[in-house]
Amino acid sequence: MTDGHHIVVLGGGYAGLTAAARIAEAHSAALVTLVDRKSSFVERIRLHEIAAGSEPRDLGYSTFMQSRGGSFVQGNVSAIDLSQQHLAIDGQSSLDWSTLIYALGSYTDVNSIDGVDEHAVTLDDVSACRQLYQQLEVAPPKTKILIVGGGLTAIEAACEFAERLPELDITIALGTGFASSDEPGGLSNLAVEYLNSVFERLGVRVLVGRRVLSLTRGAAIFSDGTKETFDVCLWAAGFSVPDLARQSGLTVSKSGQISTGVTLASVSHPNVLAVGDAAEVVVDHGGKCRTSCATGRPMGELASKTVLGRLASVSLDPFQFSYAFRCVSLGREDGLIQFVDEKDCPVEEIWTGPRGARWKEYICQRTLQGIGFEVDIGAPPDTPPVRP
Numbered sequence: 001m002t003d004g005h006h007i008v009v010l011g012g013g014y015a016g017l018t019a020a021a022r023i024a025e026a027h028s029a030a031l032v033t034l035v036d037r038k039s040s041f042v043e044r045i046r047l048h049e050i051a052a053g054s055e056p057r058d059l060g061y062s063t064f065m066q067s068r069g070g071s072f073v074q075g076n077v078s079a080i081d082l083s084q085q086h087l088a089i090d091g092q093s094s095l096d097w098s099t100l101i102y103a104l105g106s107y108t109d110v111n112s113i114d115g116v117d118e119h120a121v122t123l124d125d126v127s128a129c130r131q132l133y134q135q136l137e138v139a140p141p142k143t144k145i146l147i148v149g150g151g152l153t154a155i156e157a158a159c160e161f162a163e164r165l166p167e168l169d170i171t172i173a174l175g176t177g178f179a180s181s182d183e184p185g186g187l188s189n190l191a192v193e194y195l196n197s198v199f200e201r202l203g204v205r206v207l208v209g210r211r212v213l214s215l216t217r218g219a220a221i222f223s224d225g226t227k228e229t230f231d232v233c234l235w236a237a238g239f240s241v242p243d244l245a246r247q248s249g250l251t252v253s254k255s256g257q258i259s260t261g262v263t264l265a266s267v268s269h270p271n272v273l274a275v276g277d278a279a280e281v282v283v284d285h286g287g288k289c290r291t292s293c294a295t296g297r298p299m300g301e302l303a304s305k306t307v308l309g310r311l312a313s314v315s316l317d318p319f320q321f322s323y324a325f326r327c328v329s330l331g332r333e334d335g336l337i338q339f340v341d342e343k344d345c346p347v348e349e350i351w352t353g354p355r356g357a358r359w360k361e362y363i364c365q366r367t368l369q370g371i372g373f374e375v376d377i378g379a380p381p382d383t384p385p386v387r388p
């Protein structure tokens with residue numbers, strides 16, 4: 001694999017763009033092309049901020065890739081031919097590839113519960129978030145917003161709306177409640193206590209212990225037969241991955257994520273690597289990586305090393321990742337840093353308040369800088385969060 005080798009990266013999210021940038025910056029003999037349906041990078045971890053009135057930065061892909069010696073093609077990847085090593089974009093036969101990095105991410109699951117697709121909005125793209133803000137900005141006081149989801153996206157959205165659009169009547173339906181404190185992705189008892197105090201301070205009503213069974217126009221029907229009316233329902237309960245990997249014939253997990261080995265190569269097609277939310281990778285401690293930008297970026301780094309290592313015929317490193325903390329914004333002035341063990345299970349220590357908010361903001365900025373965007377992030381706010 002040397003001259004004429006074409007590396008195509010599908011999806012310019014946190015994982016794919018990191019991989020594309022690192023490979024292009026290495027100036028190997030290979031060509032690098034990034035493909036995305038959008039023209040610019042979206043800071044997906046800030047979409048709830050856009051839905052509450054912030055404007056996104058302009059982070060165009062073309063300039064970013066060209067300045068590194070790579071190129072960008074805008075379009076929707078519609079088919080992958082694994083035997084011919086060819087791609088269709090927008091239904092047209094389009095690009096040949098030698099190595100493919102699949103990084104098409106995930107999106108909110110709106111199909112598992114009846115009525116969600118039709119009656120709820122999601123935080124899936126900038127235009128949907130802007131539209132939601134335009135609607136909420138002029139909504140009469142006490143407009144009822146129902147946010148469904150017990151994960152971090154729902155919590156962040158509820159706090160952001162409550163702080164910046166305080167006239168709204170906000171309810172969060174947590175389902176069975178916050179994930180338990182002894183499982184990966186869970187919150188410690190202290191963190192749950194803190195979150196409940198923040199909801200109370202911000203006037204967010206919390207529904208817990210019942211799941212939404214279906215949505216109809218203006219109402220959610222719960223598992224205990226009760227009903228909750230809304231003017232706007234924001235659905236943030238669970239993610240799905242694009243079905244393209246399965247349709248193409250790549251080996252995927254139950255959830256549709258591409259099954260990968262330790263160097264992030266597909267177990268069925270080694271010339272395809274998978275990174276980010278679209279990949280299922282099992283790390284040293286035996287657990288699967290949680291879908292997050294926190295894991296997507298290091299996966300992008302490792303995929304670039306795998307590809308460049310193969311080109312240079314050097315030995316390849318395995319993906320190694322260890323969790324340290326999870327950070328949650330609770331509006332602009334408050335935040336929660338939940339420290340975790342290496343399996344992502346919460347430990348008791350948390351940081352909260354303005355300190356939590358400052359660290360969350362710093363980490364969002366540092367993520368952008370880590371991909372390669374020029375952002376002035378200044379010095380870290382204070383002692384960095386390290387696992388106790």
Ligand SMILES: Cc1cc2nc3c(=O)[nH]c(=O)nc-3n(C[C@H](O)[C@H](O)[C@H](O)COP(=O)(O)OP(=O)(O)OC[C@H]3O[C@@H](n4cnc5c(N)ncnc54)[C@H](O)[C@@H]3O)c2cc1C
Nearest residue numbers: 011013014015036037044045076077105276277292293294
């Ligand atoms: C509101 C919100 C807050 C979040 N906060 C956090 C947080 O604080 N910390 C954290 O770790 N995670 C957070 N997440 C999760 C995080 O955003 C995702 O895990 C992360 O974006 C996954 O990165 P990725 O590169 O795999 O995919 P994505 O960022 O989803 O990027 C996928 C890319 O693929 C492109 N694409 C998809 N399909 C096609 C196609 N067919 N053709 C062409 N292009 C396509 C998309 O346009 C997109 O650019 C949050 C998510 C949301 C919604």
